[in-house]
Amino acid sequence: MNKRPMLMALLTLGAIFIFFLLLILVLSRGLKQGSTLTLGAKVGVIEVAGVIDSSREIIEQLVEFRDNDAIKALVLRIDSPGGGVAPSQELHEEVGKFAAIKPVVVSMGSVAASGGYYIAVPAQHIVANPGTITGSIGVIMEFTNLQQLLDKIGLHSEVVKSGTHKDIGSPLRPMSAADRRILQAMIDDVHDQFVTAVAAGRQLEVAKVRAMADGRIFSGRQALAAGLVDELGNLQDAIAVAGKLAEIEGEPDVVYPPEARPRLIDYLMQEAASGLRKGLQESVRGGGLRYLWSAIQ
DSSP states (O other), rough: OOHHHHHHHHHHHHHHHHHHHHHHHHHHHHHHTTTSSSOOOOOEEEESSSOOOOOHHHHHHHHHHHHHTTTTEEEEEEEEOOHHHHHHHHHHHHHHHHHHSSOOOEEEEEEETTTTHHHHTTSSSSOOOOTOOOOOOBBBOOOOOHHHHHHHTOOOOOOOOOSSTTTTTTTSSSHHHHHHHHHHHHHHHHHHHHHHHHHHHTTOOOOHHHOOSSSSSEEEHHHHTSOSSSEEEEEEEHHHHHHTTTTTTTSSSEEEOOOOOOOOOHHHHHHHHHHHHHHHHTTTOOSEEEEEEEOOO
């Protein structure tokens, strides 16, 4: 006789538990997708800060905002001296894909130079502060030769290689004239890609861009006069421009990507890798091709 009420009570508690579990899953999914549960048209803001060594996280944010119907325009907030050529080009391409679907406005912070400027040029509108450091259109590779130091401490390196230039850029031997010609030709090619991208994005003559593309930096006001940016202003001005381009009435609501919460092991590994990379950069100053304003370091 008492089993049926007990069974009903257990079923009721189970149903309540399942309901709240589903509610939590829906809410967490909504938060992960960047406030998709909120109503009305939004302007998304994605920040690119520091040296561009990887593009994965920013690309994921761009794709998420691009596919979010509530987000009608994007403000890309850039405070970066640039970084690696490949990640800068990947971000440039993804910003271009976004701009083909929704308005993209760039807001430049203290620095948006070299690769930081490269990723800005696909945008429909670029806003810089008067004192923003931008430009630095160019490519750089740096090598350190340690041969004399090793000779002083009695260390000698033996290299076995499959071809003459297999150890090109090695810190253990002087750079030959042939090495320099090969590296210079590669740098010139990548530099030409930068110039072409700026000319296309800013709708400028290639010759005009090439004349400015000697690595020089510009203030925001100088960049405006040179046609590298569209107006002077701050982040709020850029958000207002994005709202107008998206035809949002009134002051637009702003959405940022959810903050990532890395696991402790991920944080420790990231810090260790960052420390190792900085140590190698300080000791060797080598590495790959960089769209980087190196004075920032």
